[in-house]
Amino acid sequence: MKDAQWAAVDDYVGALMFPPDAALQAALDASAAAELPPIAVSAAQGKLLQILAGFHGVTSVLEIGTLGGYSTICLARAVSPGGKVVTLELEPKHAEVATANFALAGLADMVDVRLGRATDTLESMVKEQHAPFDLVFIDADKQSIPEYFTYALQLTRKGSLIIVDNVIRDGAVVDATSTDPSVVGVRRFNEMVSQEPRVTATTIQTVGAKGWDGLTFVLVSS
Numbered sequence: 024m025k026d027a028q029w030a031a032v033d034d035y036v037g038a039l040m041f042p043p044d045a046a047l048q049a050a051l052d053a054s055a056a057a058e059l060p061p062i063a064v065s066a067a068q069g070k071l072l073q074i075l076a077g078f079h080g081v082t083s084v085l086e087i088g089t090l091g092g093y094s095t096i097c098l099a100r101a102v103s104p105g106g107k108v109v110t111l112e113l114e115p116k117h118a119e120v121a122t123a124n125f126a127l128a129g130l131a132d133m134v135d136v137r138l139g140r141a142t143d144t145l146e147s148m149v150k151e152q153h154a155p156f157d158l159v160f161i162d163a164d165k166q167s168i169p170e171y172f173t174y175a176l177q178l179t180r181k182g183s184l185i186i187v188d189n190v191i192r193d194g195a196v197v198d199a200t201s202t203d204p205s206v207v208g209v210r211r212f213n214e215m216v217s218q219e220p221r222v223t224a225t226t227i228q229t230v231g232a233k234g235w236d237g238l239t240f241v242l243v244s245s
Contacts, residue, residue, distance in 0.1 A: 025230075026234060029230040029231050029232070029234070029235075030231065030232040032231065033065060033066070033067055033231040033232040034232070036067060037066050037067065040070070041066050041067075041070060046096060046124070046127060046128035046129075047066070047069070047093060047096060047097075047128075049124065049127050049128075050063075050091050050092055050093045050096060050121075050124040050127075050128070051063065051091070051093060053091060053120050053123060053124055054090065054091030054093070054120055054124075057091070057116060057120045059090060059091050059116070059117055059120060060090070062090065063090055063091060063093040063094065064093060064094045064097075064162070064188065064233075065231055065232045065233045066232075067231060067232075068094075068188075068229070068233070068238070069093060069094055069096075069097040070097065071238075072094055072097045072098055072101075072160060072186070073097040073098065073100055073101045074101070075101075075158070075184065075186070076097075076098050076101035076102060076158055077101035079157060079158060079184055080103060080157070081098075081101065081102055081103060081106065081157040081158045082102060082103045082105065082106035082107075082157060083102075083106060083107055083108075083109075083154065083155075083156045083157050083158075084098050084099075084102060084106070084107070084108040084109070084156060084157065084158045084159070084160065085108075085109050085110075085111075085156040085158070085159045085160070085175070085178060086098060086108060086109070086110040086111065086159075086160045086162070087110075087111050087141050087145075087159070087160070087161045087162065087163045087171050087175075088110075088111070088112070088141070088161070088162040088163030088164075089110040089111065089112035089117055089118060089121045089136060090112070090117055090121065090162075091117065091120050091121050091124060092110075092120070092121030092122075092124040092125055092134075093124075094160065094162060095108055095110050095121065095125065095134055096124065096125065096128050096130060098158070098160065099125070099128075099130045099133045099134055100130070102133060106133065107133060107134075107135060108133060108134045108135065109135045109137060109156075110134060110135070110136055110137070111137050111139075111141045111144050111145070111163070112136060112137070112138055113138075113139065113140060113141065113163075115138060118136050118138050121136060122136055141163055141167070141171065142167065142170055142171075142174070145171070145174035145178070146174070148174075148178060149174060149177045149178065153178060155178060155179050155180040155183060156178055156179055156183060157179075157182075157183055157184070158183065158184045158185075158186070159175045159178065159179060159183070159184070159185045159186070160186050160188070161175065161185065161186070161187045161188065162187075162188040162189065164205075164208075165189060165192075165204070165205035165206075165208045165209055166204035166205055166207065166208035167208060168187060168190075168208045168209060168211070168212040169208060169211045169212050169215055172185070172187070172212055172215060172216070172241075173215075176219070176221065176222075176243070179243045180243065181243055181244065181245055182242075182243065183242075183243040184240065184241070184242055184243075185222075185240075185241040185242075185243065186238060186239070186240055186241070187212065187238065187239040187241070188236075188238055189205075189209075189236050189237075190209050190212070190213075190226055190236070190237050190238065190239045191226075191228055191229075191235060191236045191237035192205060192206050192209060192236070193234065193235050193236070194235060196209050196210060196213070212239075213226075213239075216239070216241060220245070221243060221244065221245050222241045222242060222243055222244055223241075223242050223244045224239060224240060224241040224242065225239070225240055226238070226239040226240075227239075227240070
């Protein structure tokens with residue numbers, strides 16, 4: 024019953040704190056119609072991203088993993104005037120659906136969708152000496168999180184915030200013998216963070232409509 028109860032609590036909180044949102048619902052509907060995987064952040068997680076981006080005074084955001092653009096919309100809404108969200112997506116179909124969702128949400132001018140392998144795009148951005156991002160949200164293939172984090176450190180500065188999603192894996196993250204590429208990737212990332220002197224970080228477990236998972240918050244401190 025726990026999973027059902029977790030989802031019920033999310034529904035209860037959402038009914039009180041998240042008024043109906045036509046753009047976000049349209050993004051979910053369009054993603055479902057296009058048969059994109061149903062792995063977007065939950066409404067509560069999306070609102071958390073929006074609050075953090077707004078509180079942090081963000082003008083530039085890097086998102087790794089666009090999917091249908093739900094989390095991108097949440098982030099773009101909080102970006103300061105004149106700001107931008109650069110979002111990276113591997114799958115052309117996902118990028119097409121997301122781009123339409125951004126237009127419907129009135130955010131097309133604030134979002135820069137870059138198609139291709141994220142590691143290739145990130146490497147190019149580093150070589151081009153792209154201006155540092157205030158916030159980075161990593162929500163793509165979990166086996167590559169260590170690589171994404173390495174690039175994120177090169178594309179941020181002191182005071183930037185890096186957020187990584189799906190880091191608990193239904194508790195499988197504690198299994199040192201796991202051969203699941205996603206679990207292995209998350210564990211490698213955790214080890215990197217623990218040994219990185221330039222950051223301070225914490226991981227928060229979450230339960231809710233998305234099951235049992237969690238988010239890691241990394242503050243670039245030097």
